[in-house]
Each structure stands twice: as structure tokens, then as C-alpha cells.
Amino acid sequence: MDNLGTLGTTEEQIELMDVATNFCRDKSPIEKVRKLIDDDLGYDPDIWKEIGELGWLAIAIPEAQEGVGLSMAEVVPIAEQMGRNLMNTPFAATTLAAQALLAGGNEQQQAAWLPKIAAGAAATLALQEDNGDWDRNNIAATGTVSGDIVTLAGKKQFVIWAQSAELIIASIKVEGAVQFALIERSAIDDAALRRESVIDETVRSYELDLDGLTISTAALFDAARTRETIDRIDLAGGLIHAAEMTGGTQAVIDYTIEYLKTRKQFDKIIGSFQALKHPTVDNYVEYEKSRTHLYSAAHCFNDQGRGEVAVHMAASQAHGSYSHAADRGIQFHGAFGFTHDCDAQLYRRHAIFKGALIGDAAYHRSKLAGLLFD
Known part of the structure; x- marks a missing residue:
């Protein structure tokens, strides 16, 4: 973390990084x-x-709601180490x-x-539909109000960890306007969830x-705060997933370097060949860019305008770096790399799915262009 000090890394981030590094490494071996x-x-x-007992789910929740009272910036080092060790739990969704x-x-x-x-209760979001659009306003699910009852209709996709969640927050349209609805898992029939x-x-x-x-x-969010809610979800999602992808990039580079x-080929260690050595160095440079953008975004996350720009930069860089490093990891392992037994495959699949959830590198660059040049 020393190379991140100029970005305003907090003592809390450094402490959490130390704990998360050991915890995720020990608890999530490949x-x-x-x-x-x-x-x-x-x-x-x-x-x-254990994650609940460590207080990690409470980090970005105010003390008034029995949280720790820190910010999304302090969530970043935990998410980074989870991504590094492919520790998939409902942590990010919650x-x-x-x-x-x-x-x-x-x-x-x-x-x-x-x-x-x-x-320690798990929760998740139900935002996406079969149109494949990352625009949170482009949805077809609806809620029809009759008295104090709202009848829902439509389907949501990519509702991660829904089976484990006690709460699902879904986006719907009520009288043509997007609102968010709190749905208790206990109210959902098992048949309504398809893996x-x-x-x-x-x-x-x-x-x-x-x-x-x-x-x-009473389970509907205030319609007047829909825009604010969407913006928070997009920014927090971009930051936490960028953290996971940055950690994954480091891991897949380390995995590839070890190989x-x-x-050996032709009685030489293949890492000595320029055709493999130089691209690996390039991947590491891109990883360093990702980590710098990530902690810069964490540092200014709550700064209006500046934080939004920084998060899109971090998400774009992280997804591009992760995808490319994992691709090279597969390629450099030769025929073995194209089998399911090659760990680089797991990281590549992870990168693809992260892009499906929050938008790929090209999407975040397009959002960034709109912020910088419109």
C-alpha cells in the first residue's frame, strides 16, 4: 500500500488491507x-x-444504523482481496x-x-432484464398500486445470490416512473427463482x-429519490467491482508468471522469451494503472462530479486490464490454458461476468466521454 500513500490512503484502508489479505488468502485457496x-x-x-463477525458488512453503514460509520473507500481493500482470491460470497451484493x-x-x-x-444478513439487487441494457431506467417490470398494495409483474435477471438473500431490492415502473421496491425473500416462492x-x-x-x-x-422507495438511488448504485457498483477486478488482475498475472x-521449451525457461516476457510486463503496467485509478476513485468517491469521473475511469481500466491479463494467461499456458483445469480460465470468466453486471470497459469509456466532453 505504500505506493498509494500519495492518493490519500487512510489508516483504516491499510489496516483492512492487512486483515483482508490474510483472511482471503487463508480462507479461499484455489x-x-x-x-x-x-x-x-x-x-x-x-x-x-466470519465476514459478518468481522464487521465488514457494516463498514459503509452509518453508526446510527449500527454500522461502523466509514465509507465505500474502506470497502475497497476488502473487495480487492476477495477478487484476488476469487472469494465469491454475497459481500458485494449486500x-x-x-x-x-x-x-x-x-x-x-x-x-x-x-x-x-x-x-450479517445478506441482501441483493434485482436491476437487469433481458434487454441487456446497463441503463437502469430501461426496464419493463412494473408495479400496479391498488390501495396500499402493489402487484408486481415482469422478470429480473442476474439477481446474484438471491437464494441466500433476506432482502431483494428490485427496480420497477410505477405509473411509468422507475421506483425501487423492497422484497423480503420469505415472500418469494421458490418457484419464482430460477438459477x-x-x-x-x-x-x-x-x-x-x-x-x-x-x-x-410502504416497501416502495420515495420516487423523488430514484435518480439519487440509481447514481449511488452505479457509482458504488463501479467502485466495488473495479476493486474485485483489480485484485483478480494481480492474481492472474502472478499465476502466469509462476508458470x-x-x-521449459527448447531447454529454456519460457519466461526468458521476449514474446512472453514483454506482454507480461505490459500486463503488470496495466495492473498498476488499475490499482492507481481504483484508490484514486476511492479517495474522491464522495466528491460530486470528480468522484463519478474517477469511478468510470477505474471501472474501465480494471475491466480492460483484467480481461487482457486473463486472456494472456490462457494463451501462455498453451493447450492446457484452454482447458477448465487452468486457473486462468476462472479469472477470465470472472472478468466477463463482472462486465455483464456493471458494463464493460467500452461502456464506461462512453460514460466517461459524456462527462468530460458534453
């Missing part, structure tokens, strides 16, 4: 990651319990759901759910069928 691919739950519930509540929930909604999340087959086998993603589901009008240092 053998366990692969074992969990075949597990229905997809993560170790004992580790999830953190983003808490941010949505903070941005758009009223006092009663926040009081009901934020302390639960801080104590999706996604390229990242370390995550659990679901399609949520909202047809016929009813909630109280380049041991594999």
Missing part, C-alpha cells in the same frame, strides 16, 4: 474455490458468518443493497434493514419472476 463450484450454495456459510437503502430508503426502511445487514447458467461458475445468479408478487406501498518461471 482448491476450495473449485470445490465450491459444485456446491449448491456456492460459498462457505461459516466464512460468511454492500450495494445497503448503499441503495442509504440513497433511497426512508427512515423506517433504513431502520428495519440496515442494522440487520450490518449484523441461471452464467459463465462465472463461482457465482450464483438467478432469474426472478415477479408476476403476481405483492408488496405493501513462465517453471515451464
